[in-house]
Amino acid sequence: MTPRELIIVMLMPGSIGLVLLLAAWRPWRRAGEAASTERTWWRALLCALALAAGPVAADVLLRGWHGVWPRATIHFLPHVTLIGALAGVILMRLDHRRGLRLALVVLVSGLAAWLATQHRVKNQWSSAEGAGWIIGLASVSAFIWLMADGWLGRQARPGARWSLLVWLAFSACSVLMLFSGAAALSQIAGAFAAASGAFVLLAWWRPELPIVRPTVGVVALALPAIMTLQFYRWPVMGSVPEDEIAWDRVVMTSACMIWLIPSLSALAGEPGLCKSRKPWVRTLVAFIIGLVLAFLAVRGSIPPDKYNPLHIGAEVDEYGY
Amino acid sequence: MLTCSINGSTKCWLGLAAGVAFAGGLLAGLAPRTSETAHVESSNSASASRSDSSLATTWGVDNVHSAIVFRVKHMNVAWFYGRFNEISGTATWDQANISGSSLNFEVKTASIDTNSSGRDKHLRNTDFFNADQFPTCSFKSTSIAAKGENTFTVKGDLTMNGTTKPIEITLEKTGEGAGRGGTQLLGLASEFTINRRDFGVNYGANEVLSDEVKLMVGLELIKQ
Numbered sequence: 001m002t003p004r005e006l007i008i009v010m011l012m013p014g015s016i017g018l019v020l021l022l023a024a025w026r027p028w029r030r031a032g033e034a035a036s037t038e039r040t041w042w043r044a045l046l047c048a049l050a051l052a053a054g055p056v057a058a059d060v061l062l063r064g065w066h067g068v069w070p071r072a073t074i075h076f077l078p079h080v081t082l083i084g085a086l087a088g089v090i091l092m093r094l095d096h097r098r099g100l101r102l103a104l105v106v107l108v109s110g111l112a113a114w115l116a117t118q119h120r121v122k123n124q125w126s127s128a129e130g131a132g133w134i135i136g137l138a139s140v141s142a143f144i145w146l147m148a149d150g151w152l153g154r155q156a157r158p159g160a161r162w163s164l165l166v167w168l169a170f171s172a173c174s175v176l177m178l179f180s181g182a183a184a185l186s187q188i189a190g191a192f193a194a195a196s197g198a199f200v201l202l203a204w205w206r207p208e209l210p211i212v213r214p215t216v217g218v219v220a221l222a223l224p225a226i227m228t229l230q231f232y233r234w235p236v237m238g239s240v241p242e243d244e245i246a247w248d249r250v251v252m253t254s255a256c257m258i259w260l261i262p263s264l265s266a267l268a269g270e271p272g273l274c275k276s277r278k279p280w281v282r283t284l285v286a287f288i289i290g291l292v293l294a295f296l297a298v299r300g301s302i303p304p305d306k307y308n309p310l311h312i313g314a315e316v317d318e319y320g321y
Numbered sequence: 322m323l324t325c326s327i328n329g330s331t332k333c334w335l336g337l338a339a340g341v342a343f344a345g346g347l348l349a350g351l352a353p354r355t356s357e358t359a360h361v362e363s364s365n366s367a368s369a370s371r372s373d374s375s376l377a378t379t380w381g382v383d384n385v386h387s388a389i390v391f392r393v394k395h396m397n398v399a400w401f402y403g404r405f406n407e408i409s410g411t412a413t414w415d416q417a418n419i420s421g422s423s424l425n426f427e428v429k430t431a432s433i434d435t436n437s438s439g440r441d442k443h444l445r446n447t448d449f450f451n452a453d454q455f456p457t458c459s460f461k462s463t464s465i466a467a468k469g470e471n472t473f474t475v476k477g478d479l480t481m482n483g484t485t486k487p488i489e490i491t492l493e494k495t496g497e498g499a500g501r502g503g504t505q506l507l508g509l510a511s512e513f514t515i516n517r518r519d520f521g522v523n524y525g526a527n528e529v530l531s532d533e534v535k536l537m538v539g540l541e542l543i544k545q
Contacts, residue, residue, distance in 0.1 A: 002526050063523045071483035072454055072521065074447045119454040181439075181446045184524050230446075231453055 005187065008061050013054025013191040017198030020050035027206045044092055044214040048085035051195045051215040055222070056081050058191040063184055073229065076115040077188060080225045081218055083108060088217025091149060105142050112221040113137035116228040137224055140259055145220035151266035152213040159203030159212045161283040162265045165290050166212075166219050167196035169261035172294030173226055176258060179302050180250050182230040189226050219262055227255040254297035261290045377415030377422065380507050380542035384408050387540045389428055393517075394531035403444075407432035410459075412542055414507060416494070419473060424462040424492075424509075426540070431456060448524040455483045463487070471495075475511075481520040488515065495539075505544035512537045 021027075024046035056078040066075040087108040094101045113134045114121065121130035152162060170193035177186035202211055231249040268286035276282060387408050395401045410426030430452040433444050445452040462477035471494040479488045495508035514535045517523075524530070 002529060004526060064518070064521060066521060072447075072451055074451065074454075075521075123454070181443045182448060183443065184448045 005062070008058050009187045009190045010194045012194075013058055014194040014197050016054040016057065017050040017195035018201065020046045020053065021198055021202050021211060024050070025202075025206070025209050025211065027202060027209060041089060041093065044089045045085075047211050048088050048214040048218060050198060050211075051192070052081045052085040052218045052222075054195040055188055055191040059188050062187060073116065073119045074185075076118075077222070077225055077229065080112045080115055081222045083112060084217035084219075084221035085214075086217075087221075088149075088214050091145075091217060092214060095153065102146075105145050106138065108217070109138040109141035109145065109221065110134060112141060112225055113228070116225045137228055140256075141220045141224050144223070144259060144263060145216055147263055147266055148216045148220070149213065152216065157207040157279070159199065159209065160207050161268065161279070161286060162212045162262065163196060163199035163203045164283065164287055165262050165265050166215070167193055167200055168287065168290045168294060169219075169223060169258055170196055172261065172297060173223060173258050175294075175298050176250060176254060176301055177226065177230055179298060180230055185226055185230055192222060192226075223262070224255075224259060227258065251301045254301040257293040257297040257300075261293055264290050377413050377418065379545040380412045380414055381545050382408050382410045382412075382426065383506075383541045383543050388538075390537045390539075392535040392537065394533075395529070397528050397531070401435075403433060403435035405429070405432050405458075406434050408540070411545070412507070412509070412540075414542075419465050419467050422462075422465050424460065424465070424475065424477065427457045427459045429456060430458055449522055451482055455481075458482075460488075465492075479515065479520075482522060484520045486519055488513065500543070507542040507544070509540045509542065510538060 024043045059078050063075065066072065070076060087104060091101055091104060094104065113136075117130070117133055117137065121134070125133065148162070170189050174186045174189035174193055177183070177189055199212060199215070202209065227250050232252050232255065264286040268282040268289075276285075384407060389405045389408055390402055391404070392400050392402050405428045407429035408426065409429075410424070412425070413421075413423045415422050430450040431445050433441055433450065433452075435441055435444065444450055447453075450458075458479070458481045460477055460479050462475050464476045466474045468474045468491065473492045473494070474489065475492045476487065476489045478485050490511045490513040492509055492511045495510045497505075497507050500506040512535065514533050516532050517534050518532050
């Protein structure tokens, strides 16, 4: 990675995230003052943008702006991210309207799933296959979204664990993308991880600030979208089908493991997973489980013959590689 | 014709006319019915005495004897070469009426070959050719004009990564002749440079992987 790319992928998203969060909450002020304005819509919007704006800017700087309706599906990631940011803020305003909340989540998740798979829906899949994939992917997004949003809404100090696990999920996603042959997507996932870092810092400094709930939409849509854009290999681990040799793709099981990591925030509160009532113990348990999932996900997606420019003189296969 | 030489009468001319008409009909039946062929047949009866290439005939790419090689600078240090292994397409070629000729070629992007399977996978991926969504790159000529005896200026549309841009290239006719088994062969070649970012291939900085990519095309075409 060049210094320019490092700045775009790491420094810029982290800085944008931190500046927007500080602007929204001015955390050096008294806690009560901040909490009283929790539901101000513009604060929520700034929080959502703190996670979304940096990666979107990184995507545009790295891969160019390809118009409002790009030709290539991969260029819809900024769209999906911004839709998630806006929908996340709107969802917070609909706390007592369950029907509307569900309808919004299903609609937006379905839209994001379609945007991330549209060329395959059009060119490669039958109508039934396309519908199946869209419903499946939308269900994943909706599950992450509703579960996390509901849980975060009930917590008094919800920020630290969620931020840490979101950071872990995007970091693991970045490594996974790198090993599956999609370096640009790896960089964008890294940008999300860097922006999540700003949330981790602020959440540990001022855990009472409700900074993370508006970001759930971004996480719920962008995380599955990144992996959907890097094509799936149907759930196999280890073996690579003959017709897949030309490709490196994300193994389905690996994708599911990464998706599960943010949801550990809520699952860590289940007595079956962690009996301790201490928040830091639950956070630690969730983080360790997340680390194991991240390791398994990455390990499961490493192809047998990775390109390694430093590997000169290594044994070659029958094709001379 | 034997009758003609014996009698030397009107019958001779009728026989000759019928023979020419039959031969013409046979040629017309064998040649593809393009507008170019119709033009050649109607406008110039002397065309029958020219070489085959002067008739606008259709030629198909011989993938085994054709190559598309690209050159890109790595780390601003060294030239790196790769190639595409699956080329297809047709040319309608009439050197006597070159403006009526046309070229239409396609390359399967997944056939990229850089002597490293891992790197080839990366190149097929969304960072570069996005071969899953855009399985082919293509070139379609829009106009061809003579530049020299065997060189031509070709304008056309290059489509890569779903993006179509007009380009202008210099095309050289490298040869024409008989192949094995009586086939007619035509050789075309061109070298030109494109900016990969014009086609949405934005991965990597210019210092790592040069924006400018030189393409070297050598095509052997078989008369259809």
